[in-house]
Amino acid sequence: MAVWCDLHIQKTLRSAGRVFEFDVQLQASHPRIVLMGPSGIGKTMVLQAIAGLIQPDQGHVRIGQTTLFDSAQKINLPPQQRRVGYLFQNYALLPHLTALGNVGFGLRRGAWGFLSHAQKQEAMQWLERFGLGAMAHQYPHTLSGGQQQRLALARLAILRPQVLLLDEPFSALDPHLRQTMREEVGQLLQSLGIPLLMVSHDGQDREALNAQVVRLGQVGARTVRLE
Numbered sequence: 001m002a003v004w005c006d007l008h009i010q011k012t013l014r015s016a017g018r019v020f021e022f023d024v025q026l027q028a029s030h031p032r033i034v035l036m037g038p039s040g041i042g043k044t045m046v047l048q049a050i051a052g053l054i055q056p057d058q059g060h061v062r063i064g065q066t067t068l069f070d071s072a073q074k075i076n077l078p079p080q081q082r083r084v085g086y087l088f089q090n091y092a093l094l095p096h097l098t099a100l101g102n103v104g105f106g107l108r109r110g111a112w113g114f115l116s117h118a119q120k121q122e123a124m125q126w127l128e129r130f131g132l133g134a135m136a137h138q139y140p141h142t143l144s145g146g147q148q149q150r151l152a153l154a155r156l157a158i159l160r161p162q163v164l165l166l167d168e169p170f171s172a173l174d175p176h177l178r179q180t181m182r183e184e185v186g187q188l189l190q191s192l193g194i195p196l197l198m199v200s201h202d203g204q205d206r207e208a209l210n211a212q213v214v215r216l217g218q219v220g221a222r223t224v225r226l227e
């Protein structure tokens, strides 16, 4: 696979006399990257910079053929134009919509748009692909933790993002479900062909996803890529 992610993120944060310096470069061609490193090193910051939720002081972020951010060229696409699927830890499902409504939500036109017949069919296909076809008319709170996670992923995948960003997606699940979800999500994501960048503390996530590890660490007072 060609390089699908090319980034250089430089950022300095200061508060209460503490300075946090971040200078990380990454060129990824492996389709599944797991970002590891000690707590507070800035792993989540990498995902946020790709999603456009924080702005680097300097550097660039390119995903596929698209430049999302480039300080020299003064490019900074707003989050909604980045075609990036960010799975939040609480899944951010819409409680008043059914599973079908949640998956179809991003296909609607305008805030109050209804789903067309074709859009409903498309949403249904994605639910089935994620093993949730029988639960199309259930609300999120009636789904198990693993089902909610699959629903959240289906909701991102239907929009065909250029990359999926997952922040410790399995850490909130109980140990048994964690292993099942690792395997299920790993197979699903491989079959989708969407590149993946995931933050994890757990070597078993890397194994289940057959991913490449990128480690962040500190050199002096600065966070950098170690390998």
Ligand SMILES: Nc1ncnc2c1ncn2[C@@H]1O[C@H](COP(=O)(O)OP(=O)(O)OP(=O)(O)O)[C@@H](O)[C@H]1O
Binding pocket: 013, 014, 015, 018, 019, 020, 037, 038, 039, 040, 041, 042, 043, 044, 045, 046
């Ligand atoms: N305004 C700020 N001033 C100084 N440092 C900050 C500021 N905001 C965030 N930081 C620091 O930025 C760092 C990056 O945090 P981030 O959540 O990305 O780390 P992480 O590697 O994902 O951690 P964890 O594994 O614990 O989730 C943290 O050390 C945090 O203390």
